[in-house]
Amino acid sequence: MLGISTTAAKKLIGHALELRHRLPRLWAQVHAGRVPAWRARLVAETTIHNVPALTPEAAGWIDAQVAAVAGKVGTAQLDRLVAEAIKRHDLSVAPRPDFEAGEDHEDFEADQYLNHDARHVTFDTSHVHYDGVMRMDAELDLADAYDLDAAIAHGAATLKALGSSAPLGARRAAALGDLARTQTALDLRTQGVSVAPDDDGLPAAREVVLHVHLDADTVGEDTVFGPTARLENGQRLALLDQVSAWCASSRTKVTIRPVLDLNAELTTDTYVVPDRLREQVVQRDRTCVFPWCTRPARACDLDHIEPYDHHAAAEGRPQPGPTATSNLAPLCRGHHRLKTHTAWRYEHLRPGAFEWISPHGHHYLRDRDGTAALDPPPPDLPRPRRP
Template sequence: MIDTRSGLGASEVTDDLSASDLLALARRRKADEDRAAAEILQLAARWADLHPPESIHHAAAFSVPGFDHEEPIAGEGCPLVTEFCIPELGTVLGISTTAAKKLIGHALELRHRLPRLWDQVHAGRVPAWRARLVAEATIHAVPTLTVEAAGWIDSQVAAVAGKVSTAQLDRLVAEAIKRYDLSVEPRPDFAAGEDHEDFEADQYLNHDRRHVTFDTRHVHYDGLMRMEAELDLADAYDLDAAIAHGAAALKALGSTAALGARRAAALGDLARTQTALDLHTQGTPAPAPAGDNLPAAREVVLHVHLDADAVGGETVFGPTGRLENGQRLALLDQVKGWCASSRTKVTIRPVLDLNAELTTDTHAIPDRIREQVMLRDRTCVFPWCTRPARACDIDHITPYDHDAAAEGRPQPGPTATSNLAPLCRSHHRLKTHTAWRYVHLGPGVFEWTSPHGHHFLHDHDGTTALDPPCRP
């Protein structure tokens, strides 16, 4: 049944459906979902076809974790795509620019380097999300996969990708990469009977896989963050020994925490170059020894807003606050713990009014205005972007005219709170070099218009699509 007024299908889930009917309907809807996801991949690939870059310097790329360089969004043999086309596809799909970049990269990887898997997706035998797992692995394999290598892996996994569990699929792809012997460069000609195992080992060592990565996207509500690292073997043993020693010292000083918690605390102490002697005072920070001029190991900056209550001449804070780094909930007890650690510098910065209009006559943005804008908007204000404001540029929404004063004209783009907003470098360049435009509707509220006329509202609650789009 179709509602012709809205164009939406009426729900088939009714109270009179039997158990068999419900299962049959669930199966049909899952098939519909898989077909839609496969079509999204086709649309993403076609969108890339429509937007080739003018040069390699304008091509979209991704950052490599643990390295300073960037790589194309898909493997060797895939066409390049201009970076500025990606955000618009992402916004209409309701995903971030980074997620849209991955979507297009996966679509190109599947279509050009994993064609068997691509066909299986569109035949309904492999869900799109499973195929994207394989594409993610082949795009980011170290060392980089050749076209031939990717094709060989495609032949190994395409037929079974829809039949095995996710964990089995991950193992199958990893084993296929290993079996292809991708860790070595092309071998020289060896004499008959000559052992080339040492050559393979030397080639493998040419690829430095060391890294330390913090998963800032998934911070637990109780303030925990996951860290992953691959270290030099000797460094790993040294770090393990230092952590074990620190955990033992904490226990000897009276800590009753579990071993895992003590090891984590010991790693934090290593990061701050301090010891666990605070336990001697049973939780009260120990005074620094006389003549101790060591710098602070940690700084806690408290931004005090007007929602703090003044009672009896003292400022009383609520039980929760907001952690600016990561936009996470912070409990008052957690903040007290951070401040109580030895060698901690506590800075209190009063913020009287984030809605006040601050201005200056210069193009350069004073620190007080920059700080106000970052605290007001919290993140990049582009639709669906969550990059922290402190990692962003401060953009003049209406460009500043450097010649206005000399020519006796009013300044169209003043350096004022209402004309400033944080934009990450990628979206700052997008706004500067493309037809994307936005306006400031109120404190922390922005309306964006894409080159094809789609409108989006961004505020502290997130992003809202304002459809239907107007004429481009």
């Protein structure tokens, strides 16, 4: 009813519980209108997922500090408050089960806290710029970070020496991409793996797997494609010139796969979905088709909208839930279980469009443009009043 995904709704309820029971001063200030809800949720998100876990007393101390400044704390200040709470309340990770007498318990706890591995490399696929760039965030081992910085600096200097007029930031970004395509540890990457060699006998350094949707018109005997394409990864638009440039890069392996007609009706007599039928449904629906869910279809189960009857053939009855294009839809595991074990129901209206009915009788249309509630708002819904 709020128009948000299941995951976002679970997080909303988690934040509300954290504020109501462990951060009551901040909760009261939200209700009084002195602290915006989004600020309070940032604090709750931090106190919920802290390592080591915060006790009610530690959370209460943070609550008192944040409430004193009406929630106006930044991320760095909040981190300092959490660190102070951990120190004040002597928090640590629980000792290991095999802790033996005579071992230094305090040293072990300190080691456990320090050994929390925060390294990561994260690509922000939800915000891809229109000109085809993506943000990356990383935390590396100190030695790895210095080595990577030196390698990027060398690559950027090399590009400049070769005549590149791009600014330093762009050359450093290009150098990082070159590192991703450089086989500097060939023996480790190919040990025990059969690879297809390139012209010089080395394996391809890059494989581009693009599922591209194109608008095409027939002009005479020729097929003319539009100037833009939609990529499956990230559901983003790309220029055909960009796709051509990616595929033309040196040491890139390009694979052409069969074209699928997303409007054709494919069917099979078996319960197991064959690869071609699965690929067609994935390309048609793009994401989980539950209202407001955005999980990519490639990571979803394929659900039989009308359940498949495994005994129909043996008993001479027609199959009520065939394995066919019009009876399949991608559902992520959680929403697949929701459909199977609860009163949620849906039906296939047309290619890529589904109507869902909730256990409370609300109707939702889910198609390629997103989700829309089909129910009119309640006539007695109170109107907001100005103070």
